[in-house]
Amino acid sequence: MSSDLFPNADTPPLADNSRRSFLKQSGGILGLALAPPLASQAERLTAYSKVIQGATDITLRVNSQAHTVRVEPRVTLLDTLRERLDLTGTKKGCDHGQCGACTVHINGKRTLSCLTLAVMQQGKEITTIEGLAKGDELHPMQAAFIKHDGLQCGYCTPGQIMSGVACVQEGHATTDAQCREWMSGNLCRCGAYPNILAAVREVASQSSKG
Amino acid sequence: MNDFSYTQAATAKEATDLRKATPAGAYIAGGTTLLDLMKAHLAEHPQLVDINQLPLKGIEQTKDGLRIGALETMSDVGEHPLVVQQYPAVSQALLLAASPQLRNMASLGGNILQRTRCGYFRDAAFPCNKRVPGSGCPALDGDHHNLAILGVSDSCIANSYPGDLSVALTAFDAVLTLEKAKGKQRQVPLTEFYLLPGNTLQRETVLEPGELIVAITIPAATHAQRSTYLKVRERSSYAYALASAAVGLDVQGGTIRAARVALGGVGAQPWRSREAERVLTGQPATEATFRAAAAAALQGARPREHNRYKVELAQNTLVRALQQVAG
């Protein structure tokens, strides 16, 4: 696949994580800035730092499955999920941290996938909207959104649901006012807020009883 | 975003070495400011040094106060029992900021270094003295309803730090530990960390290129324990402050023994008001005293057409915050 976002996706690796590529990309500048002996300085740095430049294979754990993808360091987690892993449930609203449509869980915490790089999330457990249901059995939050009609166009919905699940787990959905405040990172252009609130609050009250 | 190389640094020494080798590079922590700016081409770096593996974590009592590692997240610090009990204003400033998702990602170090939300700065189609030196400031006669009225200059009226945390840290005499190279640490009080818009608009803090924020230490004090952060904005959540106040009082027998006041949203930088503190100290904790302090805090204001309302808004915010802590 070759696109604007992934111009190097098909080209051979520009660099690997080896010492040679590190020297190639920064040797000149190192030479100016660091006192001699140069080589040993650079060698020591690369002994423990991992330099990634250009399209590089990385491994992400998404919804309990390991995926190896080839991305440049500048590719966000959101674009990797949508464009490379075909996990298009996670939506791109603003791409600037302002709407919450891209919300996923990283190591159990709700996070904006548009403002983090895929390379930064290796070794973490990433959960997207596709990972919530167990086979045909919907997650209670998904079921509650259907029951309470917590959506109109549906564009914000995956983000709302991911945020709602976390909000309940965090214990931040115990009153309407608290739930509104802690769901405020997810905007809904259609204004389905009252029904979203009803869905999240219902799941919260079920889980505190259960 | 421009193409860049990415390195995960394992130690502070490695991080500072890497930045020394590539001065145009940048550290990345949560990424919520940096990637936002890089996507808009407002920042371009050939190299990002990921500092998340560095041991800049921990929230602990020390003899100098509560020491918080620069990589602690806004969520974890905002909800930490020691912060909630001993520095309520700091906890509130954190939890009233951004959104739960952003707070899970954002580090305290990154928060302190966030950039202005001036619309012209963020839109490369416009000139902006801060972005392109000498190009002009369209905000002066344009939309500046959300910009600063205190500490502004004729070349820039932005609130260079638009956020909340540093307002509370400035009020309660927090000190930053900075590290430029191994063994080269220095302590800088928050009140001396930010620079007002002078001849070098691009230089917003005293942080040197490649220098790391290692930790934040907030001294223990009665006025910090009895404190609050009041934030006024255009909607009730998930928005920057139009005006905010971090205040703390030590009141004994109705008399104010010690006071701390800082304002957000109205200053070119987080705005500590020693004028207001002087008016409060030794006086009865009454509305009349609070009004006098608020007048003193805004005395030097230089509002323009569309942010004139902030003079009164900031005064009322401060009075209400003081009333809240006075009980």
Ligand SMILES: Cc1cc2nc3c(=O)[nH]c(=O)nc-3n(C[C@H](O)[C@H](O)[C@H](O)COP(=O)(O)OP(=O)(O)OC[C@H]3O[C@@H](n4cnc5c(N)ncnc54)[C@H](O)[C@@H]3O)c2cc1C
């Ligand atoms: C939509 C939105 C709304 C927001 N609302 C608010 C709000 O209401 N109130 C508020 O206070 N903030 C708000 N913010 C700002 C947010 O709090 C900051 O983006 C965040 O705190 C930055 O932290 P980070 O770890 O993500 O920083 P990064 O983006 O990783 O880094 C920011 C800058 O700091 C540098 N840096 C990071 N850590 C260090 C370190 N330890 N030493 C030296 N340099 C370092 C980086 O090089 C970079 O230049 C908002 C942000 C967004 C996107």
Ligand code: SF4
């Ligand atoms: S106020 Fe400052 S940041 Fe905004 S346009 Fe003017 S110079 Fe740029």
Ligand code: FES
């Ligand atoms: S797409 Fe990430 S917050 Fe809008």
Ligand code: FES
């Ligand atoms: S349902 Fe349309 S944006 Fe929320």
